[in-house]
Amino acid sequence: MTVSSMEQWAEQINKDITDNTVFVYAKGEKNMAACGFSHRVMEILNRLGVDYQVRNVLVDPIIRQAVSARTQWPTIPQVFIGGKFVGGCDIVTEMYESGELQQTIDQARQETTKA
Amino acid sequence: MVTVDEVRRRIEAALPGARVEVGTFQGLDHFDAVVEAPQFVGKSRVEQHQMVYAAVSDLLGGAMHALSLKTRLPESTSG
Numbered sequence: 330m331t332v333s334s335m336e337q338w339a340e341q342i343n344k345d346i347t348d349n350t351v352f353v354y355a356k357g358e359k360n361m362a363a364c365g366f367s368h369r370v371m372e373i374l375n376r377l378g379v380d381y382q383v384r385n386v387l388v389d390p391i392i393r394q395a396v397s398a399r400t401q402w403p404t405i406p407q408v409f410i411g412g413k414f415v416g417g418c419d420i421v422t423e424m425y426e427s428g429e430l431q432q433t434i435d436q437a438r439q440e441t442t443k444a
Numbered sequence: 445m446v447t448v449d450e451v452r453r454r455i456e457a458a459l460p461g462a463r464v465e466v467g468t469f470q471g472l473d474h475f476d477a478v479v480e481a482p483q484f485v486g487k488s489r490v491e492q493h494q495m496v497y498a499a500v501s502d503l504l505g506g507a508m509h510a511l512s513l514k515t516r517l518p519e520s521t522s523g
Contacts, residue, residue: 404497415490419513420489420490422495
């Protein structure tokens with residue numbers, strides 16, 4: 330797959346977040362984060378034992394530009410659940426601590442099974 | 445280099461009436477902030493963080509590697 334322009338990445342991002350209930354744009358690969366914040370988000374998802382996919386934004390600077398253009402969110406990681414942007418490391422940590430993260434994922438899963 | 449004071453002033457200017465605490469961790473380019481602002485009322489958590497990020501957007505990725513955020517509603521409106 331060769332994806333190189335902003336538009337192509339915007340399309341790929343659409344696909345990433347609709348094909349996967351939980352999707353993370355991170356610095357580094359799954360379980361090999363290159364940044365403490367990306368590491369924390371993956372650690373939380375691992376602790377919940379949920380299925381998730383990761384795209385490493387360090388592979389091509391355009392990925393980060395395309396994700397941030399979509400979400401109006403300047404930093405990485407960025408987490409999507411059920412196709413919706415839920416936030417970065419701070420929000421995901423808060424949601425994990427309150428139990429809301431598991432709830433949001435469960436809800437998104439139910440909706441995909443119904444569809 | 446960006447100072448804790450500058451970050452605090454920027455956020456206070458963008459969100460008048462906000463209570464802002466700023467610190468650093470893991471070295472001087474990682475900032476964390478707790479922001480309590482009346483402008484957060486009725487906004488989602490993502491929108492609240494976006495409002496704070498907007499105040500320092502030109503610094504992020506440059507002199508500021510990260511801004512870890514906690515946003516809160518003023519106490520008089522959250523209870």
